[in-house]
Amino acid sequence: MSLEVKISEKKDYLEFIIKGTFDLFSLKEAVDALKDAQEKYNKILVDATGLSGEIVELDRFGIGEYAADILSRDVKFAMIAEDKRVNKFFENIATNRGLNVIVVSDRQSALNWLLKEE
Numbered sequence: 001m002s003l004e005v006k007i008s009e010k011k012d013y014l015e016f017i018i019k020g021t022f023d024l025f026s027l028k029e030a031v032d033a034l035k036d037a038q039e040k041y042n043k044i045l046v047d048a049t050g051l052s053g054e055i056v057e058l059d060r061f062g063i064g065e066y067a068a069d070i071l072s073r074d075v076k077f078a079m080i081a082e083d084k085r086v087n088k089f090f091e092n093i094a095t096n097r098g099l100n101v102i103v104v105s106d107r108q109s110a111l112n113w114l115l116k117e118e
Contacts (some may be wrong), residue, residue: 064091081103
């Protein structure tokens with residue numbers, strides 16, 4: 001994987017920090033790592049602010065579809081991305097396929113959503 005993934009266990013959730021240059025294959029590998037982690041945690045924070053490189057709409061579609069196909073609908077995923085990258089396309093693709101995910105540009109909004117009891 002050309003991306004660096006750091007996993008940190010927190011009191012109420014698991015945090016994934018993804019750094020490196022975007023490519024679809026490596027991001028799918030990161031999603032595979034999320035799949036393994038979701039067996040122990042029902043709330044996962046993904047910090048993708050360290051991700052560089054261009055992510056075209058077709059790749060957002062592909063990763064949204066892939067994530068929705070393999071990740072559990074019983075787990076909440078909050079993703080933080082740079083403001084210029086947040087356009088809700090990935091989120092719409094994934095949520096339309098049943099995934100419980102939000103993409104925002106600030107950590108506090110992500111945590112507020114993730115830790116809110118329903």
